[in-house]
Amino acid sequence: MTSSPAGVADVAVVGAGAAGAAAAFHLAAGGLEVLLLERASFPRSKPCGGGMAASMQGLFPFDLSPAVDSVIDQVRFTWCLDDPVTAVLPGDSPFWIVRRSVLDAYLVEQAQTAGATFLTDVAVESLQRAGDCWQLQSRGPEGKALQLKARAVVIADGSGSLLAARHGLGPSQPRYAETVSVEVDCEVSDPSTARFEFGLVRHGFCWTFPRKGGYSIGVGTFIGRDPANADAVLSQLLPSLSLPPLAGVRQPGCLRIWDGHHPLHGQGANAGLLVVGDAASLCDPFLAEGLRPALISGCRAAEALIPWLAGDSQALVGYSNRMRAEWGASMAWGKRIAQVFYRVPRVGYQLGIKRPTAPQRIAQILSGEMGYGDIAQRVIRRLLFQRN
Numbered sequence: 001m002t003s004s005p006a007g008v009a010d011v012a013v014v015g016a017g018a019a020g021a022a023a024a025f026h027l028a029a030g031g032l033e034v035l036l037l038e039r040a041s042f043p044r045s046k047p048c049g050g051g052m053a054a055s056m057q058g059l060f061p062f063d064l065s066p067a068v069d070s071v072i073d074q075v076r077f078t079w080c081l082d083d084p085v086t087a088v089l090p091g092d093s094p095f096w097i098v099r100r101s102v103l104d105a106y107l108v109e110q111a112q113t114a115g116a117t118f119l120t121d122v123a124v125e126s127l128q129r130a131g132d133c134w135q136l137q138s139r140g141p142e143g144k145a146l147q148l149k150a151r152a153v154v155i156a157d158g159s160g161s162l163l164a165a166r167h168g169l170g171p172s173q174p175r176y177a178e179t180v181s182v183e184v185d186c187e188v189s190d191p192s193t194a195r196f197e198f199g200l201v202r203h204g205f206c207w208t209f210p211r212k213g214g215y216s217i218g219v220g221t222f223i224g225r226d227p228a229n230a231d232a233v234l235s236q237l238l239p240s241l242s243l244p245p246l247a248g249v250r251q252p253g254c255l256r257i258w259d260g261h262h263p264l265h266g267q268g269a270n271a272g273l274l275v276v277g278d279a280a281s282l283c284d285p286f287l288a289e290g291l292r293p294a295l296i297s298g299c300r301a302a303e304a305l306i307p308w309l310a311g312d313s314q315a316l317v318g319y320s321n322r323m324r325a326e327w328g329a330s331m332a333w334g335k336r337i338a339q340v341f342y343r344v345p346r347v348g349y350q351l352g353i354k355r356p357t358a359p360q361r362i363a364q365i366l367s368g369e370m371g372y373g374d375i376a377q378r379v380i381r382r383l384l385f386q387r388n
């Protein structure tokens, strides 16, 4: 199927996180010559709660269960560790907790089995057009300069992406959530319950996800660049899990969140470039769900690139349009909900989450059964007019 000149891959994928590895798998399985380039040594750890809708299995022909750490069937919400609401998730095992070091390495392995070439310790520094192909100026192990070539490039370099905005893809000034993640190794009291705590964090929330041998805990703020006082929050949260207030290894981070519809494919001089995952600012601005859009965009990017490389000039526009319909439409409502909810979180909790049907709706959103558009207008009206 490939018609690239010698030394030129069909597609280079920059970044082997969930988005890049998913794209590389589908591109290689579609018969293309794929170079998957990753700055880190693999397997690498990645601060992430690892909560993921089980419906993501539908994107892959291989079994994802080797990457699944635990299966969640209940979600528990609290306000200042009190006033709890519990929702039983719909369907069979709809929400999984994955370990990112395992999931990402597993997806890469599947991409390699499908024929992709995987290079670790290679950081792509810039992209330049050279005739019909892209030249990737890169640094390999020990800082060695490398020049790689491909007809198309999938930019999957995560929330710190330097390449996306430089080539006019995604927002020119991305918006960020501030996060602190904590991994605690301990005995887990309720391994099938995910917890969301809303009252302790200004403009955000904390999550506690059980995994094998411990918890993935996080603190996130979603409005402004207002770092949560994570140590103070954790010193209250951790004892509620029977853990010492200073337990765990803490890692601060920034997460690009969805902030409007933007082209996710390059045009004119940038033809042949696509952006996926966090680099495309796809992460949910209300609940920080980024794995689902990372995997969906990786798969959809591959589905668009295969016909584009075979001569269908409209296929990459189709990728931006499809992501807008399949993900962006729901996120536009998620952003509006976040802006109202996190400004009046106590009211939001009482009127938005403590309603009899609300936890179930949130669970359906997390499991991918519903989008924010299905609930948004009623939720926003309730929060703005503060009535039940």
Ligand SMILES: Cc1cc2nc3c(=O)[nH]c(=O)nc-3n(C[C@H](O)[C@H](O)[C@H](O)COP(=O)(O)OP(=O)(O)OC[C@H]3O[C@@H](n4cnc5c(N)ncnc54)[C@H](O)[C@@H]3O)c2cc1C
Residues within 6 Å of the ligand: 014, 015, 016, 017, 018, 019, 020, 037, 038, 039, 040, 046, 047, 048, 049, 050, 051, 052, 122, 123, 124, 125, 156, 157, 158, 159, 179, 180, 181, 218, 253, 254, 255, 276, 277, 278, 279, 283, 288, 289, 290, 291, 292, 294
């Ligand atoms: C604390 C925290 C908790 C989270 N919890 C959840 C959760 O429970 N559920 C959920 O759905 N989402 C969660 N998210 C969001 C989720 O982690 C991200 O949305 C997801 O990792 C996006 O995947 P990605 O492949 O786009 O980017 P990444 O996973 O960040 O992968 C990008 C890859 O690109 C590589 N790279 C970067 N620059 C270069 C370069 N120049 N050259 C080559 N390689 C490069 C990086 O090393 C990395 O491996 C969380 C995020 C944070 C910060």
